[in-house]
Amino acid sequence: xxxxxxxxxxxxxxxxxxxxxxxxxxxxxxxxxxxxxxxxxxxxxxxxxxxxxxxxxxx
Numbered sequence: 001x002x003x004x005x006x007x008x009x010x011x012x013x014x015x016x017x018x019x020x021x022x023x024x025x026x027x028x029x030x031x032x033x034x035x036x037x038x039x040x041x042x043x044x045x046x047x048x049x050x051x052x053x054x055x056x057x058x059x
Contacts, residue, residue, distance in 0.1 A: 021029065
């Protein structure tokens with residue numbers, strides 16, 4: 001039981017060391033993530049369309 005209590009005390013100590021992002025940083029990180037998702041979605045969609053059309057032309 002002491003090990004479990006020590007474990008949760010150490011978790012609390014580590015969580016106090018965490019530096020959480022402020023609102024401006026969170027907006028920046030979210031915008032970057034959404035941008036990357038959109039870029040990769042467009043890339044893979046175009047790749048799929050091109051390969052599908054090539055397959056139809058060849059086959």
